[in-house]
Amino acid sequence: MNITITDSAQEYLSGLLEKQGVEGMAVRMFIQQPGTPYAETCLAYSRPEEKDDTDETLELPKLRVYIEKNSVPFLDEAFVDYATEKMGGQLTIKAPNAKMPKVSADSPIEDQINYVLYSDINPGLAAHGGEVKLVEVIDGQIAVLQFGGGCQGCSAVDLTLKEGVEKTLIEKIPGLTAVKDETDHTVTDNAFM
Template identity: 90%
Template sequence: MNITITDSAQEYLSGLLDKQGIEGMAVRMFIQQPGTPYAETCLAYCRPDEVNETDEILNLPKLKVFIEKNSVAFLDEAFVDYATEKMGGQLTIKAPNAKMPKVTPDSPIEDQINYVLYSDVNPGLAAHGGEVKLVEVIEGGVAVLQFGGGCQGCSAVDLTLKEGVEKTLIEKVPGLTAVKDSTDHTVTDNAFM
């Protein structure tokens, strides 16, 4: 795990923690909706009773940072800095792998699927105003997907699902056996026909 939190950011965050007046207060770092175009890097207070045993711990000179297990791969190469400005200061968080993490054959199947959807599938669907996202992986290695934008209600969605998305995912994600569409295609408001 390669996360950089500069001295100025540590100083700033440590000051915020001290103001909370709670012994053992730390910082939690995580990604909301990791591996998607909507990924957001977050820092939050972490009380001692909110620590999960699966958290990765980053012990820094001025503070302790708990990293959610599911966010670790997405936070690789993250950089947190604090710059003082005339009107106060600015905390900056950059996580270049939040939307598209580095994946390996050992990465969880969900991460591998999201990576292929984000890098290979969605750029092609975007030409029609569409997108697809992973809802869950169910027993038997079946990915449940949800189409949105111009794909929802599109008359060619079955062909896109079987010949495009499923073929690509099964080819690139070991252990995946099939895909299933959870989208309600009776809604055709924005459909690309």
């Protein structure tokens, strides 16, 4: 795991921890809704008794950071900085993998599918106000998907599923053999077509 917390950010955060007046206070770093378009990188105070046994610990010269286990792959390459400005300062957190962790051939098939959905497929569907998400993987080879937004109830969704989504996923993910749609397409309120 590669997380950079600059000296100025360490200085700023350790100052905040000191003001809490609790011995052994640390910073907790995690991602809310990791691996989704709504992912948010968060920092919070963490009392010594709040440390979880599954947390990864990052010991820095000026502070200790606990990293929530489920957030670890999404925080790879994260960068935390503090810049002083005229009106005070600005803490900046950048986590380029928060919405989707980097994947490789040995990543879990769910991560590989989500990566292709969010990086290759959803940007095209967004032009029509649509999106698709992974519901589950059956027997390690069948992806069950759910369409939303403008795709739900769209008359072209079967074509999109077979010629676009399924073809792309099967091409890019070894071992995936089929894609199923569990969307209720009788709801046509936001349908594109």
